[in-house]
Amino acid sequence: xxxxxxxxxxxxxxxxxxxxxxxxxxxxxxxxxxxxxxxxxxxxxxxxxxxxxxxxxxxxxxxxxxxxxxxxxxxxxxxxxxxxxxxxxxxxxxxxxxxxxxxxxxxxxxxxxxx
Amino acid sequence: xxxxxxxxxxxxxxxxxxxxxxxxxxxxxxxxxxxxxxxxxxxxxxxxxxxxxxxxxxxxxxxxxxxxxxxxxxxxxxxxxxxxxxxxxxxxxxxxxxxxxxxxxxxxxxxxxx
Numbered sequence: 001x002x003x004x005x006x007x008x009x010x011x012x013x014x015x016x017x018x019x020x021x022x023x024x025x026x027x028x029x030x031x032x033x034x035x036x037x038x039x040x041x042x043x044x045x046x047x048x049x050x051x052x053x054x055x056x057x058x059x060x061x062x063x064x065x066x067x068x069x070x071x072x073x074x075x076x077x078x079x080x081x082x083x084x085x086x087x088x089x090x091x092x093x094x095x096x097x098x099x100x101x102x103x104x105x106x107x108x109x110x111x112x113x114x115x
Numbered sequence: 116x117x118x119x120x121x122x123x124x125x126x127x128x129x130x131x132x133x134x135x136x137x138x139x140x141x142x143x144x145x146x147x148x149x150x151x152x153x154x155x156x157x158x159x160x161x162x163x164x165x166x167x168x169x170x171x172x173x174x175x176x177x178x179x180x181x182x183x184x185x186x187x188x189x190x191x192x193x194x195x196x197x198x199x200x201x202x203x204x205x206x207x208x209x210x211x212x213x214x215x216x217x218x219x220x221x222x223x224x225x226x227x228x229x
Contacts, residue, residue, distance in 0.1 A: 105158040
């Protein structure tokens, strides 16, 4: 069965610090990978996604993620965080088989950015 | 486009009562998903539909939970009878075949069962 593991449950950073959130998945086949963000009191929004091609993908608001197939990882990065990045971040995976778009989410990482 | 519309946004009810959550997906999106979010378990997929037909309901926790999609523009998630451990935020999401693969989420329904 597919599973997603996010190693950091709660991260606290100061503004301008660099961010890296870890994500590992477990699945034997080809997958699509996603990072979603949930700002306080809001719904989930897509930050970026990987389907194929260049393993380094860029998303909105200066975020990027790198897919390392050998490590089953899809870590999220941002060189310099802002107070407005305070939110919960979810890594998600879906199998390309059947193309259902069924997403399995990680537990989420709460990011708190101090001004 | 109005996006995914869920109602109610907040519901407080007493144990044993029936709860019905509603979702209107984006027009033309043929996949609809119900997720539950709790602090302990994170985001769990409960059930999803394709073209109004339930495809996978393995995430539905108990027989007290049921979901329907009578037409392409409406789905319900019902809990009867409700219990305090059902307290959570319930999200509806949708996508369309051949799209970017992105799921579009509603604002969620926050359920509190006393």
